[in-house]
Every structure is written in C-alpha cells, then in structure tokens.
Amino acid sequence: MSTPVADLLAVYPESPPVDLARTLDLAGYRWKAVSSASEASSHEPASGWAGAVVACDVDAEGAWAFCSALRRRELAVEPLLVLISGAQLADLELRHDLFDDFCITPCHPVEIETRLRHLFARGGGAVRPDLVQYNGLVLNLETYQATIAGTPLDLTYMEYELLKFLAQNPGKVFTREILLSRVWGYEYYGGARTVDVHVRRLRAKLGEEHANVIETVRSVGYRFGQSRWSA
Amino acid sequence: MLDQQRDYVLRTVEERGVRLVRLWFTDVLGNLKSFAISPAELENALEDGMTFDGSAIDGFSRVQEADVLAMPDANTFEVLPWGDSKSVEARVFCDIHNLDGTPFEGDPRQVLRRNLGAARDQGYAFYVAPDIEFFYFAPPEKGQAPVPLDEGGFFDLTTTDVSGTLRKETIRTLETMSIPVEYSFHEDAPSQHEIDLRHTDALTMADSVMTFRLVVKEVAAKHGVHATFMPKPLEGVQGSGMHMHFSLFKGDDNAFYSEDDPYNLSPIAKQFMAGLLHHAAELTAITNQTVNSYKRLVPGFEAPVHISWARNNRSGLIRVPVAKRGNPSATRIEYRSTDPACNPYLAMSVILAAGLRGIAEGYELPPEADANLFEMDDSSLTKLGIDTLPQSLSDSLKVMERSTLVQEALGEHIFEWFLRNKRNEWRSYKTHVSQFEFDRYLRAL
Numbered sequence: 246m247s248t249p250v251a252d253l254l255a256v257y258p259e260s261p262p263v264d265l266a267r268t269l270d271l272a273g274y275r276w277k278a279v280s281s282a283s284e285a286s287s288h289e290p291a292s293g294w295a296g297a298v299v300a301c302d303v304d305a306e307g308a309w310a311f312c313s314a315l316r317r318r319e320l321a322v323e324p325l326l327v328l329i330s331g332a333q334l335a336d337l338e339l340r341h342d343l344f345d346d347f348c349i350t351p352c353h354p355v356e357i358e359t360r361l362r363h364l365f366a367r368g369g370g371a372v373r374p375d376l377v378q379y380n381g382l383v384l385n386l387e388t389y390q391a392t393i394a395g396t397p398l399d400l401t402y403m404e405y406e407l408l409k410f411l412a413q414n415p416g417k418v419f420t421r422e423i424l425l426s427r428v429w430g431y432e433y434y435g436g437a438r439t440v441d442v443h444v445r446r447l448r449a450k451l452g453e454e455h456a457n458v459i460e461t462v463r464s465v466g467y468r469f470g471q472s473r474w475s476a
Numbered sequence: 477m478l479d480q481q482r483d484y485v486l487r488t489v490e491e492r493g494v495r496l497v498r499l500w501f502t503d504v505l506g507n508l509k510s511f512a513i514s515p516a517e518l519e520n521a522l523e524d525g526m527t528f529d530g531s532a533i534d535g536f537s538r539v540q541e542a543d544v545l546a547m548p549d550a551n552t553f554e555v556l557p558w559g560d561s562k563s564v565e566a567r568v569f570c571d572i573h574n575l576d577g578t579p580f581e582g583d584p585r586q587v588l589r590r591n592l593g594a595a596r597d598q599g600y601a602f603y604v605a606p607d608i609e610f611f612y613f614a615p616p617e618k619g620q621a622p623v624p625l626d627e628g629g630f631f632d633l634t635t636t637d638v639s640g641t642l643r644k645e646t647i648r649t650l651e652t653m654s655i656p657v658e659y660s661f662h663e664d665a666p667s668q669h670e671i672d673l674r675h676t677d678a679l680t681m682a683d684s685v686m687t688f689r690l691v692v693k694e695v696a697a698k699h700g701v702h703a704t705f706m707p708k709p710l711e712g713v714q715g716s717g718m719h720m721h722f723s724l725f726k727g728d729d730n731a732f733y734s735e736d737d738p739y740n741l742s743p744i745a746k747q748f749m750a751g752l753l754h755h756a757a758e759l760t761a762i763t764n765q766t767v768n769s770y771k772r773l774v775p776g777f778e779a780p781v782h783i784s785w786a787r788n789n790r791s792g793l794i795r796v797p798v799a800k801r802g803n804p805s806a807t808r809i810e811y812r813s814t815d816p817a818c819n820p821y822l823a824m825s826v827i828l829a830a831g832l833r834g835i836a837e838g839y840e841l842p843p844e845a846d847a848n849l850f851e852m853d854d855s856s857l858t859k860l861g862i863d864t865l866p867q868s869l870s871d872s873l874k875v876m877e878r879s880t881l882v883q884e885a886l887g888e889h890i891f892e893w894f895l896r897n898k899r900n901e902w903r904s905y906k907t908h909v910s911q912f913e914f915d916r917y918l919r920a921l
Contacts, residue, residue: 388487388491389483389488389491390487390492397492399492401551401552401553401654402480402484402485402550403551404654405484436726436727436728437728438601438603438725438805439677442674442675442676442677445674446655446656449651449652449654450651450654
C-alpha cells in the first residue's frame with residue numbers, strides 16, 4: 246500500500262497504545278509521538294504537522310490540553326483524530342473545535358485507518374492552502390510572514406501585498422494597471438509608477454539570487470516565476 | 477485597508493519577536509528624533525497615537541500647549557536590519573498631530589503632506605530621486621580639522637578597501653530597508669562618496685533620506701569611522717551636495733515629457749523650471765540651511781553659483797539630464813544647489829511650491845545658459861539677466877523673510893521659528909574670529 250500522507254503525523258501521548266502504533270505503521274503513515282504541545286512545536290517538521298492522532302484514554306486531561314494547544318496555534322494542526330473510551334464521550338461536549346473526528350476505543354484498526362483517510366481526503370491531504378511556496382520563497386498568508394531559503398524577509402505592508410498577489414498567480418503576466426487596482430485598490434493615487442517602485446524594492450530585498458523571480462515583461466508588465474508556456 | 481495594515485504590523489511584531497518599536501519623526505532642522513515603545517503599546521499607538529511632550533524638540537515648542545500626538549504611519553513599519561537578532565527592533569515614521577487631531581504645524585512631514593496635497597489637487601504626483609554625497613573621516617576630535625581616510629595611517633587596510641566595504645555594506649542595508657540604490661561611487665574629493673537613490677514619490681523619499689543618513693552613519697560607526705553630511709568639510713576640494721531629480725506625473729504620464737521639444741521638455745516642465753529659477757533665492761535658506769553650506773556654493777567646485785539652467789552645464793542651478801531614448805518617464809530636471817544637511821521634507825516642500833507657482837502663473841523659462849558662467853564677468857552676466865544664489869546664510873534669510881511663497885509653503889509656525897533659529901546661528905557665527913583672520917591680519921595689521 247502506498248503512503249497515504251507523505252508528511253509527518255503528531256501522535257499523543259509519548260508512548261501511544263500499542264494497537265494505535267501498529268495500525269498507523271501498517272497503514273503506511275509516518276508519525277512521531279510527542280509528550281506535550283511544546284515538544285510538538287520543537288519537533289515539528291519544516292512543512293508543519295500533516296495532522297495529529299490523540300489517544301485520550303490514558304491521560305484525558307493532558308490529551309485535551311494537547312488538542313487545544315495544537316488548535317490555538319496560528320497555524321492550527323488539522324486534521325485531528327481523537328481516540329476516547331465510551332465512558333469519556335461526555336468530554337466531547339463543548340470541545341467540537343478541538344477535533345475533526347473521533348473513534349471509541351477499543352476500536353478496529355480498519356476504523357482508525359478509514360477515518361484518517363476520510364479526514365485527509367476532506368482536507369485535501371497535507372496541502373496547506375495558507376502557504377504559498379515558490380523556489381525557496383514561502384509566504385504564510387495567515388501570519389503575513391515571508392521567508393526566502395528559510396530566512397525571514399522583512400517587508401512593508403504594500404511590498405507584502407504585491408508579492409502575495411504575484412506569488413498566488415505564478416506564470417501570469419499582469420499589467421501595471423491591473424496590479425495597481427488589485428493590490429492598491431482603485432482609490433490609490435500615484436499612478437502605475439508606484440508598481441515599478443515597489444517591484445524594485447521587492448527585488449532589492451529578495452537579493453540578487455532571487456530578484457529575477459519577478460520578471461519584467463517588456464512593454465506589458467510583470468510576471469512572477471516562469472512563463473506558463475516555457476519549459 | 478488601514479485595518480489590514482494595522483493587522484499586518486501587529487502580526488509582524490509578534491511573529492518576528494520585535495522587542496522595541498521606535499517611533500521616528502523629524503524636527504524643523506531635519507534631525508531624526510525617536511522614542512521607543514514596547515510592542516504591547518503598539519496597537520494603542522496605531523489606533524490613537526502616542527502623546528508626548530514636544531517642548532524639548534526644536535521647533536515643536538509653543539507657549540500654551542506642549543503636548544502633541546505621534547501617529548505611526550503603518551506603511552512605513554520596517555524591522556531594523558541592525559542590532560542583535562535576539563532583541564529585534566523596528567521603526568515606524570510618525571505624523572505629528574495636535575491633541576485635537578489636526579496636523580501639527582511644526583511637523584515637517586505634515587508640511588510636505590500638505591504641499592503634496594496641493595499638487596494632487598491639480599492632478600500631479602511628485603517624484604524625487606536624490607544623489608547624496610558624504611565624507612568618511614577618522615572619528616573627529618573636538619576642535620580639530622577632519623582627517624580623511626585616504627590620508628593613510630588610520631587603517632591597516634588600504635583606504636579603498638575600507639571605504640569600498642563600508643559602501644557595500646551601506647547599500648546592502650539600505651536595500652533591506654526598502655531603499656533601492658541606483659548608483660554609487662567614490663567622488664572626486666578624498667574620502668568622499670556618492671550614493672544615488674532610485675526615484676519614489678516625494679514623501680517616501682523624504683523618509684528615505686532620513687533613513688539613509690542614519691544608515692550611512694550607523695554602518696560607518698560600526699567600523700570606527702565617522703560619516704558626515706556637512707556640506708563643505710574640507711577646504712580646497714569639492715563639498716557634498718544633494719542634487720535632486722524631479723518629475724511630475726499625471727496618472728501614468730510624465731507631465732514633464734513632450735515629444736515635440738528638442739530636449740523633450742513639456743511646457744509644464746518649462747514653467748516648473750521657471751518657477752524654481754524665479755524663486756530660487758527665496759528657498760535657498762531651506763535647501764542650504766547652515767553657515768557652512770555657503771562655502772560649498774562657490775565657483776570652481778562643481779557646485780552651482782548662478783541662477784540658470786542648461787542641458788549640460790555643471791555651473792548651472794538646473795540641469796536637464798539626457799533621458800534614455802524611448803523612455804518618456806525618465807524625462808526629469810536636476811536641481812543642484814541642495815545639500816545633504818537640509819531638512820528633506822522642507823526642501824521638497826519649497827521646491828514643489830516654487831515649481832507649481834511657475835505652472836500656475838505660466839512663468840516664462842529664460843534662455844538656456846550653456847556657456848561656462850564661471851568664466852564670465854559680472855557685467856556680461858547682468859546683460860544675460862543671470863543672478864547669483866545668495867552668498868551667505870544671512871543673505872538667504874533676508875530673501876526668505878520677504879517671500880510669501882516660502883511662508884505659505886512652510887506655514888507660519890515653521891517659517892517664523894526657522895528664521896529666528898537661523899538668525900541666531902548667523903549671529904553666533906559673526907562673532908567668531910577665524911584662523912583666516914589670524915593668518916591674514918595678525919602680523920600684517
């Protein structure tokens with residue numbers, strides 16, 4: 246069976262039930278057990294956790310604290326599957342935002358596997374819609390932060406907005422007028438030169454190595470990344 | 477839009493672990509002022525501004541009310557690229573308001589905003605690109621003449637290495653702070669350098685000049701070197717100017733460009749130039765605001781002396797650079813008297829006001845003066861109707877105080893304060909007995 250999700254799942258607690266571990270292994274999931282939310286943060290892979298499976302039957306209080314920490318982060322971890330015993334069902338009350346699905350233990354391995362597969366199918370797999378990535382440039386749309394080759398790129402608000410718009414539409418050519426109206430809004434005064442000024446500023450900040458990610462298309466405008474028609 | 481900007485700033489402070497936010501503003505003389513707040517106060521500052529006592533700041537004090545309000549301009553929020561990575565600092569430029577929310581009359585940034593607003597009402601956006609010159613010296617001793625790095629002995633490395641390193645590091649820092657550099661080079665004088673910035677709208681550029689001066693000094697100081705924007709620090713070699721390239725845009729079109737003119741100058745450009753020439757003497761106290769400024773404006777050192785214009789004549793006040801062919805947006809004029817010790821907000825304000833006056837009144841541009849004016853005697857210059865710029869701070873102030881144009885451009889508050897402050901400067905200079913006088917008179921008389 247092929248790996249359903251290439252990225253890493255966080256599993257709680259640190260020594261998860263043996264059945265759960267075996268089920269995940271057999272289903273081909275890559276996972277790492279962690280003892281706390283802070284450990285989850287320090288062990289988090291660069292691309293973020295692909296999801297989490299939390300077993301509540303050993304330490305319910307710790308498990309729910311773990312869930313809520315993962316959900317309260319700027320980039321909430323999802324999908325999140327909890328395993329609880331029938332006696333703990335009442336705990337689900339008022340915690341709907343802390344999990345995406347649950348299994349009642351003891352449960353059949355096929356049930357865990359099926360529920361996980363459904364969760365990933367619904368969530369579009371491990372794809373994070375709030376990250377825009379292109380050749381080492383990463384924009385986190387939720388935190389407004391940009392990094393280039395892992396180093397923070399400090400941008401002013403308008404520089405960030407322009408880069409975001411371009412990076413979300415790679416390969417497409419935009420005229421200055423379109424960029425002005427889409428990024429600055431129609432009420433902005435100053436003309437299309439403003440776009441040139443900001444493109445120049447962005448290129449300077451991206452550094453020589455990455456400056457050409459925004460290409461000037463002669464007498465038309467600008468394009469982010471390779472043309473859709475070239476190889 | 478404003479809410480999003482605020483969110484962006486607050487989120488960045490959080491994500492980047494910013495520990496201190498510096499609120500920047502500029503006093504009437506063009507000195508960068510700053511006070512720091514903790515990130516916890518930033519949200520409140522963006523919303524309501526920060527009250528502070530302005531009475532300690534030059535040109536801010538007024539008799540009745542000393543408290544003013546600093547309103548951060550969220551779009552200028554920028555993480556500072558120096559300092560240690562564990563305690564990240566950021567800066568944001570502020571507009572200063574009165575407590576009732578009206579623009580504070582003593583704030584140069586508000587003055588420029590008002591003048592740009594007047595241009596905008598006529599459909600114009602004002603673009604500026606400065607060429608800024610400065611010197612690197614050994615850290616100055618009190619009372620001693622400056623020692624250029626090129627004179628050797630100060631550094632183990634050869635001087636070109638040191639200043640080359642400084643300049644490279646300066647440019648890198650500027651570019652990470654949204655200030656793209658167009659050219660940079662070693663100037664003619666020993667230890668003198670020039671960095672030319674890419675054009676932006678005038679307000680952004682005035683902010684950039686303030687940041688620029690700080691960055692140049694910071695980077696130099698880190699290497700034990702003193703950078704100075706003093707207009708004429710060394711006798712006998714050229715001083716430091718800040719030539720400024722200007723253009724007016726109407727929408728996407730350069731209002732200075734015309735296909736039909738041999739120099740590609742539109743009637744608007746010519747009227748703007750005529751306005752600048754007509755009022756040049758009145759605004760010289762602002763563009764050249766120190767006693768020392770006038771030691772640069774002398775013949776023989778590539779600084780302008782005469783109120784004239786030419787396509788390519790280094791003795792003129794306005795030059796019309798050759799724009800690259802086929803690029804109407806590069807058509808511009810270069811104003812050459814300004815020095816880098818000026819207040820960029822006020823200098824751009826009076827220059828814009830003079831140019832707009834030329835357009836409003838339809839001033840006629842005098843003929844081009846392409847001869848070397850330094851070689852002509854006074855009577856031939858008079859015949860051509862070519863005047864000289866004021867010869868001293870005192871002369872400049874006398875012309876300025878009669879100028880309603882400058883008074884309107886600056887506003888009553890700054891106009892009065894500036895004249896008072898600068899007359900004092902002139903008075904204390906006048907009482908100074910210089911080495912020149914000892915050398916010339918002590919034994920002879």
